[in-house]
Amino acid sequence: MEANTSQEPSKVPEIETDEFEDWFEEFTHLVRSGRDEEIVQQLSGSHYADFAEVLHELEYDEAFYVFRLFQAERQSEVLVELDEDYQSEFMERLQPKEISTIFELLESDDITFILASVSPSKAEEVLKILDREDSQQIRVQMEFMENSAGRIMSSDFAAVYGTDTIRKAVSKIRKIAKVVDDIYTVYVVDQDGRLMGYLRLKELLLTNPSNKINKIMIGSPLSVHFNTDQEEVARMFRKYDLVSIAVVDDKDVMIGRITVDDVLDIVQEEASEDIYRMGGLSEDEKLNTPVFESLRKRILWLVVNLATAVLAASVVSLFEETIQKVVVLATLMPIVAGMGGNAGTQSITVVVRNLATGELTLNTWWEAVRKEISIGILNGLFLGILTSTMVYIFKGNLVLSFVIGSAMFVNLFIAGTIGSCIPLLLKILRIDPAIASSIFVTTFTDICGFFFFLGLAQYFLSYLN
Structure with missing residues (x-):
């Protein structure tokens, strides 16, 4: 039950400011001292989104303690704004009757989203005590495919x-x-x-x-x-x-x-999901995810990366004798491979983003590929000349500068081509381009960069000694 106070309600300062840090330190002291009326007075005048941010700054026990001080109407506003971890934690702690009272104030899309974050047994427990008509509607909505219009819609409309x-x-x-x-x-x-x-x-x-x-x-x-x-x-x-x-x-x-407002949530969710996937991470991973669970989610892609690194290393092993004779090659070959990987990542980012926004379709693929190939050629010419010039200045070997400049040009051309084609190919195969593109492109640029650089060096070996 919300405590009564005759004092004027205060507003939460903007988060990530010095003022908020001072306010939050004082607020935390109120929570740990159990001064309920003052806690309510501090938050009762705040927007529910700010209220939720404050709870995110607290530990679960403290956050739930503060949450329980308020009435159902306020709780319903704040619960929707909490992230999935806090929603799940609060739902597990609340009694079914309390949840039912809160849910009576929410629209069906919010209820569906919240129930999706809790255990099936808890969800079923809550559904059983909801109004029969509401319960049936939520059950139907939860049967729709995840991330579909049916799952995020509200069944309440005019x-x-x-x-x-x-x-x-x-x-x-x-x-x-x-x-x-x-x-x-x-x-x-x-x-x-x-x-x-x-x-x-x-x-x-x-x-x-x-x-x-x-x-x-x-x-x-x-x-x-x-x-x-x-x-x-x-x-x-x-x-x-x-x-x-x-x-x-x-x-x-x-x-x-x-x-x-539902779509704004989708845009944020999809953007976060793409960032996670491009890094080989699960979109479900959070800062408070247990260590071994995070390890389980990350290890697969790291093993795949290890396999591709071994493949690139095997190419280098073909030219061990050449490297032994011209040791300077070992210091220069990471430059070629690294620049190819960076250029490929740029192409991937542009193509994946335009696929996600709908600006690029499988019917207009050639436009994107042609542009990235052109940029790859121009990048290759500019950076190839720049790199060969720098190598000549520092090493004084014209042939070595030609070798690295040529390898740089070829690898950047390949980076633009592969970086634009791989996401489109994965899209055709119904594989998320965001999660798999970088691995394939990096593998191509590493292998091609090492092969062309060391291959040319071996061809001109007599001029490099």
Whole structure:
């Protein structure tokens, strides 16, 4: 139960500032001293997102203690803003009745997301005590594919019939608004629930109350099927500047809606996921993930990297005698391989990003490949000349400078070509380009860089001694 206080509520200072550090130190002292009324006074005037950030700074026990001081309405706002680890921890500690009270204040998409982070037994325990209709809706929504429109939609939306008058529609929306938050768009459906069109609240307010909805609605509305991937949904919001979109089933019956705040969460989630995957990490890994669990998730890709490194080393072993005769080659060959790897990573980043945003498709692949090949050639010419000049200045050997300059040119050309082609090939094979591209490209550039550099050195060996 939220404590009462006659003092004015305070706001949480901006996080990552000196002011916040001082405030948080004082707040932590209040928590550890059990001064409940002062804790509530410190947080009651804050935005729920700031409230959640404060809880993230606390240990689980302390965070849950603070969370329990507030009423269900405040708890529901904050619970949605917490990260998955804290949501899961709190859900395991809360009693089913408490969870039921909180869930009555949330939309179906938020409930579905939160239940997905807890154990199946806990989720089932909670579903059993929810209202029967709500429980059935959540069960249906949890059956949809992960990361699909059906999984992230809210089943609460404002809809009227095309045959309704404006007066009747406004009366319906007033009732709907009591249970549905953020009504951006009013959808128009037929008697079977099939989506016909939509209209904005402004049109309802400015139109003659006796007019029919189907006379003023906007037809051919944008919608997504419940199996549409969430990344595609985000692309549609960005392309058409949407604030809300309808979700339909196989028969075009409207079953939910997705709003812009859901899409912002998707964009952040997908961006984080791509960054993790490009580093060979699981998107589920967090700072507080147990050490051995993190090890298990990372070790596979490190073993794959080890295998590719051994492959590159085997190429070097073919030229051991050449390296023994011209030891300076050992100091220069990492430059060629390293520059190829860096250039390849640049190409991967551009292609993977444009694939993710939809700006690059399999139908326009040649445009991206041609551009990256051109950049590879130009990079190769510039850096090849620059490297050969530097080697000549420091080593005084014209042939050695020619060898490294030529190898640099070839490897950067290969880096641009392979760096743009590998992500597209993986996309065709339905493998996430973000997670596998870098390994293949680095392997190619290492092998090709070592082979061309040492191969040319061996060919011109008599001029290098």
